[in-house]
Amino acid sequence: MKAIGYYQSLPADNDQALIDLILPTPDVSGHDILVAVKAIAVNPVDTKVRRNAQPEKDQPRILGWDAAGIVIKVGPQVSLFKPGDEVWYAGDITRPGCNSEFHLVDERIVAKKPASLDFQEAAALPLTSLTSWELLFDRLQCSPTEQSTLLITGAAGG
Numbered sequence: 001m002k003a004i005g006y007y008q009s010l011p012a013d014n015d016q017a018l019i020d021l022i023l024p025t026p027d028v029s030g031h032d033i034l035v036a037v038k039a040i041a042v043n044p045v046d047t048k049v050r051r052n053a054q055p056e057k058d059q060p061r062i063l064g065w066d067a068a069g070i071v072i073k074v075g076p077q078v079s080l081f082k083p084g085d086e087v088w089y090a091g092d093i094t095r096p097g098c099n100s101e102f103h104l105v106d107e108r109i110v111a112k113k114p115a116s117l118d119f120q121e122a123a124a125l126p127l128t129s130l131t132s133w134e135l136l137f138d139r140l141q142c143s144p145t146e147q148s149t150l151l152i153t154g155a156a157g158g
Helices: 044-052 119-123 126-139
Strands: 002-006 019-022 032-041 066-074 086-090 102-106 110-112
Touching (some): 032 119, 066 102, 066 119, 066 126, 086 119, 086 126
Antiparallel strands (some): 002 019, 066 086, 086 110
């Protein structure tokens, strides 16, 4: 499968900072689903990881955590999805990222893509939505049932 990654953390203007790769398509096990990636988003975490995380020796590091796509294969313990399901998710930073044709991801951190969103729109939302959720409900202790107004300023950037 095609992927984009790196073998060593280099300055972004270096030709080898991110490279095209051909890798084996991963196989499913346990709770993993194999997703045919249709869209990804770039998030500040991608630049931080590329700048600071060295891959294991002779292994590329694949970036990307926000994705949307179609399930093509499921592991033996998968109960939430089946091939053909359209999904979206923010992946696991401890595993290879989604900047690839196919991505192996644990079903327990995946959701069915809303039909009202196309793949590009769906890929743009997972990690930023989780960040907003954590701010509102974990940090500010807002109640999901509370009727109130929130002013948001400067809602861009990372």
